[in-house]
Structures are given as C-alpha cells and as structure tokens.
Amino acid sequence: MQYIPGLAGVPATESEISFIDGQKGLLTYRGYNIMELAERSSFEETTLLLLFGSLPTQAEFDEFDNALKDSRRVKFNIRNIMENLPSTTHPMHMLQVVVASLASFYPSTEYMKGGTENQQYVNDVTVKIISHMATLVAMWEHMRNGYKPIDPRQDLSYAENFLYMVTGKEPDKDWARLLDACLILHAEHTINASTFTTMVTGSTLANPCSVIASAIASLSGPLHGGANQKVIEMLEEIESPENARAYIEDRLKNNKVIWGMGHREYKTKDPRATILQKLSDNLLEKKTGRLSKTFKTAMEVEKVCEELLGHKGVYPNVDFYSGILYKEMGFDAGLFTPIFAVARSAGWMAHWREQLQNNKIFRPTQVYTGVGNSCYIPIEKRS
Ligand SMILES: CC(C)(COP(=O)(O)OP(=O)(O)OC[C@H]1O[C@@H](n2cnc3c(N)ncnc32)[C@H](O)[C@@H]1OP(=O)(O)O)[C@@H](O)C(=O)NCCC(=O)NCCS
Structure with missing residues (x-):
C-alpha cells in the first residue's frame, strides 16, 4: 500500500x-x-x-x-x-x-x-x-x-x-x-x-x-477559506507596493507561506482570481476613480511571487483578490x-x-507505523 x-x-x-x-x-x-x-x-x-x-x-x-x-x-x-x-x-x-x-x-x-x-x-x-x-x-x-x-x-x-x-x-x-x-x-x-x-x-x-x-x-x-482574511492582513502589514519585495523575500527565507498563493489543483493562475481581478479593476476605477493602495500592493506582490514562486507552479488563487474586493465593498475582514x-x-x-x-460510508485505510506486540506492565512497575 x-x-x-x-x-x-x-x-x-x-x-x-x-x-x-x-x-x-x-x-x-x-x-x-x-x-x-x-x-x-x-x-x-x-x-x-x-x-x-x-x-x-x-x-x-x-x-x-x-x-x-x-x-x-x-x-x-x-x-x-x-x-x-x-x-x-x-x-x-x-x-x-x-x-x-x-x-x-x-x-x-x-x-x-x-x-x-x-x-x-x-x-x-x-x-x-x-x-x-x-x-x-x-x-x-x-x-x-x-x-x-x-x-x-x-x-x-x-x-x-x-x-x-x-x-x-x-x-x-x-x-x-x-x-x-x-x-x-x-x-x-x-x-x-x-x-x-x-x-x-x-x-x-x-x-x-x-x-x-x-x-x-x-x-x-487559513490553508483553505480562511486565507482571504489572512491576505488582507498581510497586505496591510506590507503597507505599500515598495515594501512588497522585501516582505515576500523575508517570508520565503523563513519558510512561511504567502497567503492567497498556490493551489493543489492549479499550476497556473486560478481562473477565479483572473476573473475577480478583471471585475475589480473595472469597478474600482469606476467607483473610486483610482485603484486603492491595497490593490496596487496586491499587484506588486503578485509580480514578485510570479518571479520567485512561478517555477513551482505557485500563482494567485481565488482568495488573493476576493478580500480586496470585499474590503472595498465595506465589509469587515472577519466577514470574508x-x-x-x-x-x-x-x-x-x-x-x-x-x-x-449512491451512498457508501467513507472509511479509508491507513499504513500503520507504530510498534507491535507491546506487553502491558502494571503502573507500579513502570519506570
Ligand atoms: C493551497 C496550499 C495549501 C496547497 O498546498 P499543496 O498542494 O500541498 O502544495 P505544496 O505545499 O506541496 O506546494 C508545492 C511547493 O510550492 C510551495 N508553495 C505552495 N504554496 C505556497 C505559498 N503560498 N507560499 C510559498 N510557497 C508555496 C511549497 O512550499 C512547495 O515548495 P517545495 O516544493 O520547495 O517544498 C498551499 O499552496 C498554501 O498553503 N497556500 C497558502 C494558503 C492559501 O492561500 N490557501 C487558499 C487555497 S484556495
């Protein structure tokens, strides 16, 4: 097995x-x-x-x-x-x-x-x-x-x-x-x-x-849906596009994940992220007349990550842009x-x-890696 x-x-x-x-x-x-x-x-x-x-x-x-x-x-x-x-x-x-x-x-x-x-x-x-x-x-x-x-x-x-x-x-x-x-x-x-x-x-x-x-x-x-809240917290910590590169390099050096990046199934950019980016680009400019600092920071993070993680097939997933949009809509990060x-x-x-x-109860098997044939010792005799 x-x-x-x-x-x-x-x-x-x-x-x-x-x-x-x-x-x-x-x-x-x-x-x-x-x-x-x-x-x-x-x-x-x-x-x-x-x-x-x-x-x-x-x-x-x-x-x-x-x-x-x-x-x-x-x-x-x-x-x-x-x-x-x-x-x-x-x-x-x-x-x-x-x-x-x-x-x-x-x-x-x-x-x-x-x-x-x-x-x-x-x-x-x-x-x-x-x-x-x-x-x-x-x-x-x-x-x-x-x-x-x-x-x-x-x-x-x-x-x-x-x-x-x-x-x-x-x-x-x-x-x-x-x-x-x-x-x-x-x-x-x-x-x-x-x-x-x-x-x-x-x-x-x-x-x-x-x-x-x-x-x-x-x-x-946070490795699943909770990532969208983590993304916005990360972007706020980065503060501005100029800080993006140093921040990302530091996280990667310390073996920390970049929130909103990577996906088990996609080895290219998540199509949902592409659509969200396009929709938000259009609407944010129409609504506010400008792209927010958070959005610009996100674009810079994406650029740096593509350079540093693209060879591993790690690109933005859906959570990368959704939080930015929800923030612009006025939602608290806890709602993302x-x-x-x-x-x-x-x-x-x-x-x-x-x-x-067509139901069948899920009951997978396992590969046992523990010890075998343990012998029970009464508690007073254990050291
Ligand atoms: C989504 C996720 C859990 C998928 O994990 P996975 O399929 O097990 O992918 P792996 O951890 O095997 O990643 C393969 C490689 O890419 C790297 N990688 C994957 N996602 C990364 C990320 N977000 N930041 C930095 N490196 C990443 C891994 O470190 C690994 O590198 P290695 O081969 O040098 O060891 C993972 O990409 C992740 O933690 N992303 C951040 C959380 C997130 O945004 N989740 C929302 C998903 S919709």
Whole structure:
C-alpha cells in the first residue's frame, strides 16, 4: 500500500458537478465555463444549476427564488442562541455553531429512504440552509457590534439582500452585481477539503445541518477559506507596493507561506482570481476613480511571487483578490471567509445530494507505523 500525503491526486469520488483543468486554468460547473456564469448568471440560477444539473426554466427559477426568499427570516429561538454567544466570537465560529443548531429545528429521520416526503425534506433543507447562511452572517455582523440585526427583505436578490442586511443601506447595483459574481465564483470547486468533509460527514447519514456545520469548520482554516482574511492582513502589514519585495523575500527565507498563493489543483493562475481581478479593476476605477493602495500592493506582490514562486507552479488563487474586493465593498475582514461559506453552501448541498444518490460510508485505510506486540506492565512497575 502506498500512502499519499493529503490524498493528492487520489480520486475520492465520481462527480458530475464541476471540473478543473489545473494546467489550462479552467473551471466549469456542469459543463459551463465559470467566466460565462460570472458574467451572465446569478447566484440563485447558478445554485439551481449546481443542484439539479441544468439551467432552470423561468418557472423553475421563480419557484426556487421565492422559496429562498421565504426562508430568509430565522426563528426567534435561533436568534436567542446567537445572543448568548460572546461578542468576540468569530463569524465563522458563530456560523458553525448556529448551523449545527439548525438540526434541532429541522430534524432528519429517514430522508435516505426515498419517496416524495423524503425528497421534499431534502429539497426544503437545501433551501433553508442556503438561505439562512446569508441571514446568519449578516445578523451576526450587527449583533457582535452591539446592534439589533436588520430584517431581511423579500424584494431583493440574494446578493442585494445580503448587502442590505450588512450595511443597512439601499444596495448599490454595481456592488451587488460584483458580489453576485463573487458568490458564483465561490459556489463550487470539486473535491476540496470542505467539500470532502461534507461528503465524509454526509456519508454517515448525519443530519444535513451537522454536515454543513462540519464543512464550515473545514473551510475556516487559513490553508483553505480562511486565507482571504489572512491576505488582507498581510497586505496591510506590507503597507505599500515598495515594501512588497522585501516582505515576500523575508517570508520565503523563513519558510512561511504567502497567503492567497498556490493551489493543489492549479499550476497556473486560478481562473477565479483572473476573473475577480478583471471585475475589480473595472469597478474600482469606476467607483473610486483610482485603484486603492491595497490593490496596487496586491499587484506588486503578485509580480514578485510570479518571479520567485512561478517555477513551482505557485500563482494567485481565488482568495488573493476576493478580500480586496470585499474590503472595498465595506465589509469587515472577519466577514470574508463567512461570505465564502455562504456561497459554497450551494456546492456543499449539491455534493451532499449527489453523495446520497449512491451512498457508501467513507472509511479509508491507513499504513500503520507504530510498534507491535507491546506487553502491558502494571503502573507500579513502570519506570
Ligand atoms: C493551497 C496550499 C495549501 C496547497 O498546498 P499543496 O498542494 O500541498 O502544495 P505544496 O505545499 O506541496 O506546494 C508545492 C511547493 O510550492 C510551495 N508553495 C505552495 N504554496 C505556497 C505559498 N503560498 N507560499 C510559498 N510557497 C508555496 C511549497 O512550499 C512547495 O515548495 P517545495 O516544493 O520547495 O517544498 C498551499 O499552496 C498554501 O498553503 N497556500 C497558502 C494558503 C492559501 O492561500 N490557501 C487558499 C487555497 S484556495
């Protein structure tokens, strides 16, 4: 048996949901290039595509969209749980706790057995989780700062409503469109760590709310989704483009990673980073008339990293530019990873549903490297 660290390159499933060509820098959802989806689709439509495999008709879209809107409000008891968390709780930890608690409000019993009733539960809980995720993150942003959360609105799209709930202002159409594109780009990405977590937990037939809570925990780490917050902290530490080279060289000399760089699958620039950079270039100049210092610093970091790490196939990943954009939209850095989680709930639910169709519990094996034939010695005789 050959052990492969991090299961690199080991297929863990068959899936029809998304595809990556790491050499060409290509990502497709159900065969559609994400560039086209980011430019022409919406998060709601892309979610339907991921969940059911094809672009919806207008009637299918309206039904799903209305269901998402109807599920935006959360129960009072859920809000009570949030109120009892310390205000210092990171939004990702809040999300993990509260999404896990949804299992008590939406218990599952026999959803695996098939039949209309059980399929209804799968569909209802899918909508509930995807809709609630955005509400919870937006609510907590106010609650952790000592304010009352803002009620969701039914007349806004998913991205617009999230912007409205966080800022309390009428959502700006341009920013909402950009956020929508960010949600599309983060919605799915084959078998990454958090999606694999979804499938492992899902394969035990755990409640779907517990499944998504485990995925949120997995995403929170800085080697995965948590990197976008780390990127902005790093760029702020660098301060200006002139300091970039010395900072990067120093980190590499000390064997520290550069946040937002590198990817297990891509050996070229992550296509999502390219799209985000293009979208942000256009909009930031239009909105502010200039590129921010953070953005210019990021471009310099990218240039230096290409020179120093390009030969290893290490280029910017999606997290490199998303944080900069979210900062420009006025989001606190603590919200960056939760926004990723909100978007990725679509992909997680799609994989959970796919896993259920042909479920086998995940139970890999190991290569034992410990000692053999140990002899038990009573405690008084041990030295
Ligand atoms: C994403 C990541 C965990 C992938 O890890 P991986 O597939 O195991 O890649 P490896 O660690 O084997 O990297 C291969 C080489 O590139 C280097 N490398 C990879 N990412 C790097 C980074 N961000 N900064 C500096 N060096 C990096 C490794 O040190 C290694 O060098 P070596 O061959 O001389 O030992 C890794 O690139 C990383 O830690 N990136 C920063 C965190 C991040 O942005 N995560 C978000 C991912 S979307």
